[in-house]
Amino acid sequence: MKIKLNHGIQIVFVCFLFVVGLNGFGQKVGLVLSGGGAKGMAHIGVIRALEENGIPIDYIAGTSIGAIVGGLYAAGYSPDEMEAIFSDPSFENLITGKIEDKYTYFFKKQELNSAWVQFKFDLDSSIFTPSLSLNIVTPFQMDFAFMEVFGKADYACGNNFDSLFVPFRCIATDVTNGEQVVLKNGSLKDAIRASMTFPIYFNPIRIDNNLMYDGGILNNFPMDIMCDVFQADYIIGVIVSKPPKEPTEDNLIATLMNLIIEKDKHNYTCSNGIILKPDIPELSLIDFKKALDLIQIGHKIIIDSLDIIKTHVHRYVSPLEVSTKRELFNRKSKEIFIGNIKVEGLNRSQSIFIENTILDKNEIITLEELKLRYFKIIAEDKLKYIYPYLAYDTIENYYEIIFHAIPSKPFHANFGGYISANAYTTLFLQLQYKYLGLQSIEAGLDAYFGRFYNSLVLSTRLDYFRKPTFYQLVKIGYNRWNYFNTYRSFIGSETPSYLIHEETFFDYSLTFPVANKAKLSGGFAVLHVNDRYYQSNVYLKEDIYDKNQFSGISPFIIFEYNTSDYRFFSTEGLHLKIRFDYFDGYEINIPGSTSIINERTADNCSWFNLNAYFHKAFPFSKWYSLGLSGHFAWSNLPLFASYNASKLRSNYFAPTHESNISYLPCFRDPSFAALGLSNTFKLYKNLQFRLDGYYFQSIESIIKNPDYTASYKRYFSRYAFLAYASFAYTTKFGPIALNVSWYSHNDPNFIFNFSFGYLLFNNKYF
Incomplete structure (x- = not known):
C-alpha cells in the first residue's frame, strides 16, 4: 500500500512539472510597440x-517609433544605450535635418546672396519641369546615423530578423501597391527606416523596388503580426498614440494625420495578454x-501593472x-x-566622381572617415538624394558602402531681394x-x-x-551704386549729394580648403x-560732374574661417x-564744372x-x-x-x-582699428533684440x-562711434528687422530703417 501511494505522488508531481513546463519554462512572451512619434520614448x-x-x-x-525602439532592442542595444541615443543633444539634428557642425564644409558653401526661395528644374523638350520635394526634413544625417546604429546587426543576424538578439518584425506601407508589408529579412536599417517614414516629413525609400512609407498608415499597432507570425503565449502591448487632433483649415499636419494614420481599430483578442496605454x-x-x-x-506603467503580468508570466529571466x-x-x-564602394542610380561619370571623393584606390577607412567624406558629397548640392547601404564582403573581410543616388535637377533659379523703408529696395x-x-x-x-x-555677374x-x-x-x-537716389544714406555735411x-x-x-571650417x-x-x-x-542742373577712373590689376590672398550660425x-x-590686396594701375581724373582744378x-x-x-559670439545662455x-x-x-x-x-x-x-566717409580711412560689442537677446523663438556699440x-x-584735394592728417587724429539697436524676426526667407543706427560727429545722428531680407553685394573692391 505504501508503494502504491508513493507511486501516485510521483505521478502527480510529474504532471505538475509538465503543466509548469507548459505555462512557465516553455512560455513565450511577445512585446508589441505602437507608433506615435516622440511619445514612443515611453517604449524604452x-x-x-x-x-x-x-x-x-x-x-x-x-x-514607426515602435519599430525604431524595438529594432534597437533586437539589434542588441540595452535600455541604457537606447536612452543615451535619444537623450544625446545631437539626436535633434537627425529629426530636423540639420547637419552637425563638424560635418559642414565652409569650402563647399555657396557664396552668400539675397535669395529667398529656390526652384530646381530641368529642360526636357523645351518643357519647364520644376522639382517638388516630398519631404520637409532632409534625412541625410538620419540615414547615415541609421547605418551606423544598425549596420553591425545585419551581419550578426545574416539579414534574417529571426536571428537577431530577439526575433523582430516591423510594418511599412507599400504605396505602390497600397498594402502593408511585414518586414522580416534584408537590411534592418532599411526596414526600420521604411516603417518610420512619415509622409511629408521624410523621404520615402524603396524596398524591392517598391516605395515605402510609415507603417502606421495601415497598421499602427501590429498585434495581429505578433499573433499570426510568432504565436506568442502572452503579449504585452503598449499604445502611445492617441487619435489625431480635429483637423482645421489652417493646420496641415493635423489634417494629414487624420488622413494618413490608421484609426484605433485594433483587435486585441487574438491571445492572452495585456494592453497598456501610458498617460502621455x-x-x-x-x-x-x-x-x-x-x-x-x-517604466512606471510596467511597475504599476507588474502584479497582473506576473500572474500570467511564470517564466523568470534574470537581468544577468x-x-x-x-x-x-x-x-x-x-x-x-x-x-x-559602389554607386547606383547615376551615370558612370557621376559615379566615378563620388567613388573618387569617398575612397582612394586600395584604401580602407573607418566609419567616421566615411561620414566626413559622405557629407562632402552632400555639400556639393548636386544630388537630390543619396541613401547609404552596408554590405559585408566575406572574402575581403571588410564592408562595401553602396550609395543609391538620385541626381538633382541641373537648373536652379533663386529669387529674393531686400525690401526697405528707405530707398535701398x-x-x-x-x-x-x-x-x-x-x-x-x-x-x-x-x-x-x-x-x-545694380549688378550683373557671370561666374564659372x-x-x-x-x-x-x-x-x-572665374567671374x-x-x-553700380547710385548714392544720389539714396540721399538719406548720406551721413555728414562733407558727403557729396551726388555720387x-x-x-x-x-x-x-x-581656393583650397583648410580643414572643414576654413579656406x-x-x-x-x-x-x-x-x-x-x-x-x-x-550745383545747377547744367553743371558737369567730375569723373575719376582707376584701371589696373589687383592680385589678392584671402584666408577665411567661419562657424557663425547666421x-x-x-x-x-x-x-x-x-585679406591682402595689391593694386597697380593708373588714375584718370576729369574735372567737372564744380571743380576748382x-x-x-x-x-x-x-x-x-x-x-x-x-x-x-559667446552664447552664455x-x-x-555676447x-x-x-x-x-x-x-x-x-x-x-x-x-x-x-x-x-x-x-571702410x-x-x-x-x-x-x-x-x-566717417568710417573710411586707409588705416584704422575698430572694436565692438554686440548683445543679442532671444526674446521668443526666432525673435531677437540686438544692441551693439563700436569704436x-x-x-x-x-x-x-x-x-x-586731399591731405593726410597726423596719426590717431580722428575717431568715431557707432551704436546700433535692432529687433529682428528670422524667417525661412530672411529677417524682418526694425533698427536704428546712431553715428557720432555727424548730422543727422540717427538713421531709422524697417526692412525684410538681406542686401549682399556681388564682388566689391572699394
Whole structure:
C-alpha cells in the first residue's frame, strides 16, 4: 500500500512539472510597440522595467517609433544605450535635418546672396519641369546615423530578423501597391527606416523596388503580426498614440494625420495578454526634448501593472542572463571598415566622381572617415538624394558602402531681394547650371536690380576632387551704386549729394580648403572703376560732374574661417577673415564744372591693403549671446586727384548690415582699428533684440583741402562711434528687422530703417 501511494505522488508531481513546463519554462512572451512619434520614448522605459523584473521578451514587433525602439532592442542595444541615443543633444539634428557642425564644409558653401526661395528644374523638350520635394526634413544625417546604429546587426543576424538578439518584425506601407508589408529579412536599417517614414516629413525609400512609407498608415499597432507570425503565449502591448487632433483649415499636419494614420481599430483578442496605454501629455511628432520624462512614464506603467503580468508570466529571466545573451549576440558583429564602394542610380561619370571623393584606390577607412567624406558629397548640392547601404564582403573581410543616388535637377533659379523703408529696395535673381560628372562644374548669373544697387555677374566654378582638393572660380561682372537716389544714406555735411560708383571686373581665383571650417584663396582681378560726383553740394542742373577712373590689376590672398550660425545677427561661432590686396594701375581724373582744378590728369599709382576682421559670439545662455568684433586695416594708399576719390579707394568699417549698404566717409580711412560689442537677446523663438556699440579709431586719416584735394592728417587724429539697436524676426526667407543706427560727429545722428531680407553685394573692391 505504501508503494502504491508513493507511486501516485510521483505521478502527480510529474504532471505538475509538465503543466509548469507548459505555462512557465516553455512560455513565450511577445512585446508589441505602437507608433506615435516622440511619445514612443515611453517604449524604452517599458523594456527597461521588464528586464529589471525578469519578464522575458521573446519576440518584438513595432511600427514607426515602435519599430525604431524595438529594432534597437533586437539589434542588441540595452535600455541604457537606447536612452543615451535619444537623450544625446545631437539626436535633434537627425529629426530636423540639420547637419552637425563638424560635418559642414565652409569650402563647399555657396557664396552668400539675397535669395529667398529656390526652384530646381530641368529642360526636357523645351518643357519647364520644376522639382517638388516630398519631404520637409532632409534625412541625410538620419540615414547615415541609421547605418551606423544598425549596420553591425545585419551581419550578426545574416539579414534574417529571426536571428537577431530577439526575433523582430516591423510594418511599412507599400504605396505602390497600397498594402502593408511585414518586414522580416534584408537590411534592418532599411526596414526600420521604411516603417518610420512619415509622409511629408521624410523621404520615402524603396524596398524591392517598391516605395515605402510609415507603417502606421495601415497598421499602427501590429498585434495581429505578433499573433499570426510568432504565436506568442502572452503579449504585452503598449499604445502611445492617441487619435489625431480635429483637423482645421489652417493646420496641415493635423489634417494629414487624420488622413494618413490608421484609426484605433485594433483587435486585441487574438491571445492572452495585456494592453497598456501610458498617460502621455500631448507632444508633436518630433519633440524628443522630454525623452527622459517619457522613458520614466513607460517604466512606471510596467511597475504599476507588474502584479497582473506576473500572474500570467511564470517564466523568470534574470537581468544577468539577458545581458550575457546580448553580449554573445554582439560578439557576432564585425567592426565596420570600408574597403570598397559602389554607386547606383547615376551615370558612370557621376559615379566615378563620388567613388573618387569617398575612397582612394586600395584604401580602407573607418566609419567616421566615411561620414566626413559622405557629407562632402552632400555639400556639393548636386544630388537630390543619396541613401547609404552596408554590405559585408566575406572574402575581403571588410564592408562595401553602396550609395543609391538620385541626381538633382541641373537648373536652379533663386529669387529674393531686400525690401526697405528707405530707398535701398533691391530685387535679386540668380540662375545656375550645376553639372556633376568627372568634375563638379557650376555656371551662374547673379543680378541685382534697384535704384540704389545694380549688378550683373557671370561666374564659372570648377571643383577638383583629387588631392590637393581645390576649385577654380572665374567671374566677370559689373556693379553700380547710385548714392544720389539714396540721399538719406548720406551721413555728414562733407558727403557729396551726388555720387555714382561703378566697378567692372574680371576675377580669377584658386581656393583650397583648410580643414572643414576654413579656406585659402589666391588670385587676381582686372579692374576698371568709374566714379562720378560733384565737388560741392550746391550745383545747377547744367553743371558737369567730375569723373575719376582707376584701371589696373589687383592680385589678392584671402584666408577665411567661419562657424557663425547666421549671415548677420549671429549668436554663436567665429568668423575670421584676413585679406591682402595689391593694386597697380593708373588714375584718370576729369574735372567737372564744380571743380576748382580744371586740368585733366593721369597718374600711375600702386598700393596695398591689409584687412583683418573677426567676430566671435559667446552664447552664455539660451537667451543671451555676447559678441566681440574687431577690424584692423592698414594701407599705403596714395592720395588721388580729389578728396572724394581718395575716400572711395580707402578701406571702410561696416560692422552692421545698415552701415554696409551706406556710404559713410566717417568710417573710411586707409588705416584704422575698430572694436565692438554686440548683445543679442532671444526674446521668443526666432525673435531677437540686438544692441551693439563700436569704436572706430583712425590711424591715418584723409582730410579735405579747400580746393577739394586731399591731405593726410597726423596719426590717431580722428575717431568715431557707432551704436546700433535692432529687433529682428528670422524667417525661412530672411529677417524682418526694425533698427536704428546712431553715428557720432555727424548730422543727422540717427538713421531709422524697417526692412525684410538681406542686401549682399556681388564682388566689391572699394
